[in-house]
Amino acid sequence: MKWLSHIRRYKLYVWLVPAFILLNLLTDAIESTLNFPAKAVNEIWLAVYLSVVNYFLFEYSIPGMSWKKVFRSVLLVVLYFFVYSLGFFIWRQIGIGIHVYTVLDNTISVQNRIGGLLGYGIGSVIVFGIARHIYNYINLKQISQQLRIESQQAELNYLKSQTNPHFLFNTLNNIYALARDKSDLAPESILRLSKILRYMLYETSAPNTSIEQELRIIEDYIALEKLRYDDSLNVNISHDLEDAKQGIPPLLFIPLVENAFKHGVSETREHPFLNIHISLKNRRLIFTVQNSTGEPATDINIKENIGLSNLRRQLALLYTDYHLLIEPANYKFTATLNINLNSHV
Template sequence: MKKFSDIRRYELYRWLVPAFWLLNLLQDLVEGAGNFPLRAVNETWLALYISVINYRLLEHALPKLSWKRAGYGFWVLLSYLFAYSIGLFLWRAFGVTLHIFTPLGNPIPIQDRLGALVGYSVAAVAFFAIIRHLYNYIKLKQHAQQLRIVSQQAELNYLKSQTNPHFLFNTLNNIYSLARDKSDLAPESILRLSKMLRYMLYETGEPYIAVEKDLKIIDDYIALEKLRYDDSLRVNFNHDLEDMKQALPPLLLIPLVENAFKHGASETRERPFVDIHLSIKKRQLFFVVKNSTGEPAGDGGFNAQIGLSNLRRQLELLYTDYHLDIQRGDYIFTATLKINLSSHV
């Protein structure tokens, strides 16, 4: 972690130091100062010193200061005050001695020179500190956003891990009822279940799949459910899609279909039905599932099943623009799902 933090600091100062140098050159240009090449060398010499001192102050000295070590902190700050005044003055003189720094303009008294260098140092500290604070703030926000995404992805995977076994459990119950009755339809139902298992194992690992694949799994599930009923069950499944390759989270729609059979048609004694309609146009998904129920609207309240509860939470994690409406009428249950597929998080 420490090495990673050091890398981040080096990345900051790698562009912060040249930015400080360019800012001072720009000031010279604005002020119309002559001998620009020499001033560029002078600014380089001063920026080299002040950048090292600022790095030591902001990244090493200040983070270690505390009220418990007030005496130590006093001497540290005093030493940096010396570095930003006398130290910078001596560094300038050292550059003159090495013929790197070239004095320009009329000579001025030492106290005025020190005052000018102190002002230069204060501006440099302010520049470095402000940019460093903004940089760390942005990085912190990005890190928090990444943590939120990872957390939501973990929750989404958990919801999927709940939904799939729940879905398979209900399907196995259907097959069990056929096997118990020694129905000749049991082998066909097992074959369809194997297809669904293959789909869940090899197709649902990706965050998106083509909607045509989900349509196929819905078709297989409907066919599997119809094996349990006689000809009295009426099922209508139609769709209107602009693009069969439209990307969709896998198994997102199946809970509404499953709920229509398990808690609707299976509890209807007379004329059970399930009507399903899916439309996707201009990235707007419209999914309606209607099914018969065994009770009028006034008989008890509706308790959300695990599939619907998980679906609501998945929608919250996946999209910012969606609406799921559940309506219970007299002997009819309607679930309507609208999603703006462009609003994926």
């Protein structure tokens, strides 16, 4: 991580130093176009010195200053005062000596020259300081955004790691019941379970899957559940889709279907039913699950199991415009999931 910090520092100065030079050249051009080539060379010579000094000031000296090291901090302030005044003047004289810097006005005294260079140096500190502050602020926002995305992704993966075993546990319970009764349907149930496992292994790691693929898994899951029931269970699946290839998060609907069986259909003694309808129009997805219950509405307790609670949290992480409506009624239970797919975070 330390080398990344150094790269960010260098990236700042790669564009800041040329920008500082251009700013001074533009100021010189506005003031006067006489001797502009010589002025340009002078500005570049002075900017080289100030860039190096400002780099060490902002990246090493200022971060090391503190009240606990007050004596050292005061010495650094005094040192930089001379660096921006006398040191700057000496650098100018070196430029003159090697014929890089051109003297354009011989009437200014040494004292006034040093004072002017000090003001120039302080001005560069202000420019570099403001630019560095803005650059660091933008970087911190980007890092914060990236950390937020990574944190959300980690939480989504955690929720999936909870939902998938929970879903498999209930499915295995169904197969166990069939095997215990030595049912001839046990091999078929294992085959359907293998299809679901294949889907969970190879498809759910991706951020999205198609609606049609999700519907196929729901149909396999329902077929697996129906093995426990006789012909009295009535299941109806319908859909109205503008685009069956539309991507959605994997296993988004399963918790609602699973909940319908576990806390509704399985507790219904007479005429159990399950109705599922999914529609997609203008990027508005509506998934409705209606199932029978064994109790009147006054006695129904809405059970927020792992599947439903995880679904709510996943929705909160993935979308900004969604509604999950749970409606208990007399011997009937309806769950409606309404998502604006354009509101994906």
